[in-house]
Amino acid sequence: MKIDSTSTTASATVSSDTRTRGNISKPTSNAAAEVHLSELATHLHSSGEAPAFDATRVAEIKQAIAEGRFTINAEAIADRLIESASELIASQRQT
Numbered sequence: 001m002k003i004d005s006t007s008t009t010a011s012a013t014v015s016s017d018t019r020t021r022g023n024i025s026k027p028t029s030n031a032a033a034e035v036h037l038s039e040l041a042t043h044l045h046s047s048g049e050a051p052a053f054d055a056t057r058v059a060e061i062k063q064a065i066a067e068g069r070f071t072i073n074a075e076a077i078a079d080r081l082i083e084s085a086s087e088l089i090a091s092q093r094q095t
Helices: 007-022 039-046 055-067 074-094
Strands: none
Touching: none
């Protein structure tokens, strides 16, 4: 696409794009939608693990932050991040 200071080029491009977009077909209201999940998404959805959100723990952390007694262990966070990335890479290689 050529870019210049004239307005005719821009308007011609816009009208061409508008005509193309107008030809997009839309599903009818009674059309059935079909969704396919990847193997990883299915595995994550069906894993029997506990929910990732614990409201009680969040409240405890919030209180500790408010009281100034919350500390961050950067080494533990880094270790868990590396472990998580390694697991993700291993699961990608298996598929």
